[in-house]
Each structure stands twice: as structure tokens, then as C-alpha cells.
Amino acid sequence: MKSKEVAEFITQWLRAYSEQSGQHGFIIGISGGVDSAVTSTLCALTGKKVILLSMPIRQTEAEYTRAKNHINDLKLRFENVSSYEIDLTSTFTSFEEKMPFSLEENHLSMANARARLRMTTLYAVGQANGCLVAGTGNKIEDFGIGFFTKYGDGGVDLNPIADLTKTDVWAVAREIGVIQEIIDAKPTDGLWADGRSDEDQIGASYPELEWAMAFSGDETNLSEREKEVLVIYRKLHRANRHKMQEIPVCAIPKDLLS
Numbered sequence: 001m002k003s004k005e006v007a008e009f010i011t012q013w014l015r016a017y018s019e020q021s022g023q024h025g026f027i028i029g030i031s032g033g034v035d036s037a038v039t040s041t042l043c044a045l046t047g048k049k050v051i052l053l054s055m056p057i058r059q060t061e062a063e064y065t066r067a068k069n070h071i072n073d074l075k076l077r078f079e080n081v082s083s084y085e086i087d088l089t090s091t092f093t094s095f096e097e098k099m100p101f102s103l104e105e106n107h108l109s110m111a112n113a114r115a116r117l118r119m120t121t122l123y124a125v126g127q128a129n130g131c132l133v134a135g136t137g138n139k140i141e142d143f144g145i146g147f148f149t150k151y152g153d154g155g156v157d158l159n160p161i162a163d164l165t166k167t168d169v170w171a172v173a174r175e176i177g178v179i180q181e182i183i184d185a186k187p188t189d190g191l192w193a194d195g196r197s198d199e200d201q202i203g204a205s206y207p208e209l210e211w212a213m214a215f216s217g218d219e220t221n222l223s224e225r226e227k228e229v230l231v232i233y234r235k236l237h238r239a240n241r242h243k244m245q246e247i248p249v250c251a252i253p254k255d256l257l258s
Contacts, residue, residue, distance in 0.1 A: 001168055003175035007042065010160045010172075015046040017158055018132065025049030025080070026134045027126040029118055029153070031190045032059075032066030035136040035161065037178045038169050040070070042160055043134055044078040045176070051131055052083040055118045057092045060195035066182055073179050084125065088117055111191040115152025123155075135159035138166050140206060144213045145233060146240025147189070147202065154243060166206035202236070204229045 018025060025048035028040040043050045052071045056064055071083045092114060096103055103110060122133050135156030141147040142162045148154045161169055166187065173183050186197040187206065199205050204212070211226075212233035219227065 001171055003171045006164070006168070007045070007172050007176050010042050011045045014043055014134075014158075014160055015048065018046065018048050021132060021157075023132050024130040025051070025132070027051040027053060027122055027129065027131040028134045028136065029053050029055055029122055030067045030071055030083075031136075031188075032063040032070065032182065033136075033185065033187055033190070034166075034169055034173050034178065034182050035138055035141075035187075036067075037070050037182045038173050038176065039134050039136045039161055040074060040081075041176045041178060042172075044074055044081050047080055049129070049131060050074075050078070050081045051125065051129060052081060053122060053125060054083065054085040055088050055121055056085070057088045057114050057117070058193050059190065060193070062185075063188065063190050063195060066185060070179055070182055077177070086121055086125075088114075088121065092117055112149045112152055114191050115149035115189075116155075119152050119155040132157040135162065137162055138164055138169050140166055140209050140213060143244055144209060145202065145236035146243040147198065147236070148243065149191075150243050153189075165210045167210060202232065204232045209233055 014026070025046075026043040028036060028043060028050070030036050030040060030052050040050065040052055052074065054064075054067050054071060059067075074081050075083060095113065095117070096110065099110075101109075119133075125131075126133050133156045135153070135158065137148050137153065137159055138161055142154075142159065161172075164172065170183060186199070188195060188197050189201075202209070208229045209232075212229050215230065219230070222230070
């Protein structure tokens, strides 16, 4: 991949989209991961207004520190970048207390609620500042296994890196100067207090998933691990297809509406 040319192409696309939208710039939630770091840096390179939002909810110290270090680095490099930190832990705790079900038995429901609370915050701050919410999902997450929260981190105005695999994202990160500690960190969605990685949750690495997404042909000569990865990929793709398709609409026959 031509990392420099790809970064320049995305930057130009972002700049043009911002100007056509009539908005002032972009707002991005910063997690401490490489996807949000690359997205925010590309947005900063447009010269448009960029707001970085840190929204910790019982974050691990490592996630929080990486996010803070990236924000500080980008603000030093770009005059058009500003930031806010909005600690949502107490808000999320209040939300938990209102839930009519066992929190212990519904961990995934509450993990997704964290992402949806952050989405609401991004849109509130973004609208107040005339900024588009920039998504941070990569190709594997958004179109391969649906590894995102519907109406959470999937609720955005545009997504500049959704046509890049995770390997591509890492290559662009190195090209545009993302800090090394973020490039080296294990990918995580930041929705769990124990800091579990994406690979821990999925059962396969991003390079393995990229292989599975591109695979077609005879499976008879595959290794046992390759067969296992294909099963993981296909299972998640089927289960999360609803996230990757348009919302179903019940089309009423015209004769019933007349």
C-alpha cells in the first residue's frame, strides 16, 4: 500500500466533505487506540477545526494515558486542534442504577451502553461547535465482522478509514506520525473494565481476520488454525450482518394505503 498517497487522499476527501457540508470541522472520540489516533490525525491534517474528546468510563490507566498522550501530541503539532475531557463514569453509574435487570448477567448490554453514551456526548458537543462526528471503524470491523456497537461507535457522520484494513491503518499511522505507544498497543474497544483486547474477545488477530475476509477457494488444504479462523469470521459476519445493512423497512402494498 502507498501509505503516503493514501493519507493524502483521505485528507483531501475529508477537507472536501467538510466544505460541502457547511460545517466547521470534525469531532472525534479518542480511545487510546490506533484507529482513533489515525482518524484524528488525518482530520487535523485538513487544517479544519478539530475537537478531540476524551470520555473515560472506568478506563484502564493504560488506555487513559495513551489517549491523553495522543491528544497532547496532536495539540502540539496542530494549531487547529483542541480538546475536552468529559468523565462519563458518574453518568454511566446513574444509568446503571435505573436498569431493570441484573447488571452481572448482562455485561455486553452495558458495554454497548458505554459506546452509546459516548456517541450521544460526541453529537452534543459536535453540534454545539458545528463539527461532523468522524468515525473510527476500520474495514474488518465495519464490513467484515461487525465489531462495533450499533448506534454507538457505529453512529457517525462519516468514516474516513472504513476502507482500510487494520494492517493498512497501522501503516498509515507510521506514515503520519502517530505516537509509538499507540502503534505498539494491543487493539481494544475500551468497553471493559479489565481492558481485554479485541483478540481476546474475537478469538483471532486482525491479520488473521483480514486473511479470512479475503479468502475464497478450496478449503481442503487449509491448516487447522486457518479453518478455525474461517469459522470465527463467518460466524461473526452472519451474527452481525444486521449492523452492516440498511434498517429493514416494512413496505406496505399500495392497495392497502389507498
